[in-house]
Amino acid sequence: MTEPLVQVENLSRYYQNNLAISHLSFNLKAGEVLGFLGPNGAGKSTTMQVISGNLAPSEGEVSIAGHDIIEAPRAAKAHLGYLPEHPPVYREASVDEYLKFCARLHRIAPGQRAAALDRVKQQCGLTTVGRRLIGNLSKGYQQRVGIAQAIIHDPPVVILDEPTVGLDPIQIREIRELIRSLGSERSVILSTHILSEVQATCDRVQIIRAGELIYHASTESLNQGHEQSYTIGLRQAPGLEQLIALAGVDHAEKLGSDRFRVFFSPESNPDALVATSVEQDWGLYELVPEQQSLEDLFIELTHNEETNAQ
Template sequence: MTKLLEANNLGKRFGQQTAVSDINIHLSRGEVLGFLGPNGAGKSTTMKMLSGNLAPTNGQILINGVDLLEQPKQAKAHIGYLPETPPLYRELTVREFLVFCGRLNLLAGKPLRIAVDRVIERCGLGDVQHRLIGQLSKGFQQRVGIAQAIVHHPAVVILDEPTSGLDPIQIRDIRHLIREVANEHSVILSTHILPEVQMLCDRVQIIAHGQLLFSDSIDALSKQMHASSLQVQLANAPSVSELSAIAGVVSVQTIADSTFRLHYQPDNDPTERLVSLAVANGWQLRQLVAEQHSLEDVFMKIVQREENSKDA
């Protein structure tokens, strides 16, 4: 498969402080890569380096085979970048702004008009194209930001936290739009929201403290996330010892009067036995949740594994 974006041993130091170190990123055609990490992990720094806004201290970035550091002008023509805060001129109308962005990216004449028409249609901006950007809602401004990144039809689109600060409906719309964008472009998406990655991405890379901890397909991540605990609520609860007697249950933790957390061995899932026992003994099962690890747990798990392997 052709590699559209290739970053090797990317590192950035600010003075004495190392922001990111030794990051490798590969993006193939038509792929959506999720770049996941808690706040302050170095996501935005990496995105800035990939978009040519920040020169890495060491490492190499190839965009579509063009070296970003040696031939920035040629390489940047293949990139569309949406920073954390969408870069917009509030006093322009949507259409004027997109025309300007198209020109910035060396489009002119008829191709420019076609490209702007197309991007307005794709991003659902038709109704607001003659309104001032400053008057639009944040969700629409974000759409204009995305439109700005794809107007020149770049090979790689880099989106830095595209859904931060939006309300749930706007988030849903933007995710829908990103998925639409992904049909035609390769996308790198940085976020700290795990479900977003699960919904949108083919592959995921996890970064924490400036280091790449995990790089695999989304399925592999799901496995990592699968926890080995159940949360149950029983209106007519039995004693803790009765619960721990169920085959496969390792330990029982009481969360509230009638709510428990059952830990079990990963290869011996007691869910079915628990349900049939609950029915047989009249425990009145109200709630049964297979617990998923939160992003933080996954991080902890991955970080711990990392440290263990270093010790070994």
């Protein structure tokens, strides 16, 4: 399958006269996880609503598995699972009832419904709450029910709008693993404003600001070719110049009396720093790599544009 599963071409969307998204084009192949990043109000949710057929595009085309969402909505939607920003759950129904309804809605054959139900409950960690009313579940569990709903019919394209909102850290890790496993054979589009989430789960990242695509790269290339920074703590701290003089160190800055941020040039590591610390008894007690590159990039891109706009 070399044909892209999701193809978005020149997509624009207006709310009355407000431009929400402007001439977006991208595509997504099977087995890719695409992260959609952007500040609030950048048009992430609008894009997802348009791709899922909840909003009609003002201009441009969206096709899913080769079916146009406007021309052939039924075929396109059959290949799609969508979790909106607010999980679309019926509070008065139990988890099982709700998921059974979703299975019927997605035309899963009666004989396969029970198996599909068991599978998604397993995947989303819902096995213990099947009989409980959704309205009585915590926000995190409601979110999981929302994710279960999006994958119950095993769609080749899954769109998740901020899937980890309201989850606790353990649940977030589980959901990220789930997304990664989904992404192994499917296309997943994921929107978030949590940057580490993109780095942890996505193959590609797109940054969108004020409706425009301003950055597009694979997360791998994002992590490479950037200088790596570490925060370090030293009990008997030497001067800043001594740190900068170390092999591989590009530059450094002082964070406190005994804490520093040290930037290493690409392809080097803090060996020299540790060795020198042992030799000269600096008392190294902290050495934490900072995975800041995406956050820096994000702030740089979104902030610069904002100041330019003003």
